[in-house]
């Protein structure tokens with residue numbers, strides 16, 4: 001459905017010299033450097049998939065999404081979305097995609113959401129009976145009723161995001177691109193957005209590409225994760241394989257009775273220490289949890305302990321550290 005090959009995007013940035021002398025020089029020289037925001041990215045996404053797109057700040061995620069939507073023209077490489085090349089045929093492509101940029105709005109700031117929905121319906125030429133049906137459906141499942149007639153500028157972030165999602169889906173697109181849809185939302189608001197996305201992905205088979213810094217979004221929605229760093233794809237596989245990629249690590253959290261020095265057995269590493277609270281990371285291929293706990297309990301007086309899966313954030317941090 002989506003096929004991306006050898007995709008690259010370079011930005012030319014003017015280099016400015018600072019100070020008075022520099023400012024004069026800037027007038028005469030047109031020096032620029034090239035930033036490669038996306039470098040030789042290849043992937044395919046099948047109909048009905050929900051794919052997480054992760055990476056640190058500046059990795060190239062938004063640039064990729066902008067090329068997929070047709071807003072940006074690639075420097076090299078090709079994109080085909082159902083046979084359409086987005087930047088050559090932006091209008092045709094717009095009919096099959098919905099886009100939500102968490103940092104921007106496609107709703108009119110001074111209008112209530114319901115009026116934005118009507119306008120967007122007209123722009124996308126959605127037949128009026130179909131539009132009404134879709135709006136009613138989104139009012140129902142996204143619980144928009146209470147603020148449908150309030151100007152968008154007066155809505156909370158979570159309310160606004162629910163309206164953004166409805167707005168992006170009014171024309172029944174097959175594909176939904178989401179660039180940080182849960183940014184700045186509280187736990188409850190995040191959860192309702194996730195449930196909604198899960199529903200449209202599973203029931204309506206909307207294909208989703210989701211960019212986020214919130215790994216809980218990915219863990220609750222996506223079977224597949226792509227990780228980009230410095231413009232290059234460094235992982236494209238299941239979440240399980242992302243977690244398993246650096247051995248089987250777990251974390252042990254300990255509350256000690258005393259503030260003494262702790263000697264850890266082989267296969268363990270101290271992650272952090274805050275007085276009597278310590279966090280240890282251990283490799284389960286070398287030492288199993290019961291063995292580690294017995295070892296430590298023999299040497300120290302323990303008040304409390306808990307064992308956790310290594311959070312996916314740490315797995316990704318490791319990929320960044322080892323592969324860049």
Ligand SMILES: Nc1ncnc2c1ncn2[C@@H]1O[C@H](COP(=O)(O)OP(=O)(O)OP(=O)(O)O)[C@@H](O)[C@H]1O
Pocket residue numbers: 011012013035036037055056057058059060061062063064
């Ligand atoms: N219009 C632009 N002009 C120049 N450089 C740009 C432009 N847009 C993006 N870049 C650069 O391209 C790189 C990738 O940016 P991009 O916005 O794709 O990152 P990102 O992965 O979305 O990061 P974030 O998590 O912070 O949103 C960065 O180095 C950025 O500074």
Ligand SMILES: [Mg+2]
Pocket residue numbers: 061062063179
């Ligand atoms: Mg971004």
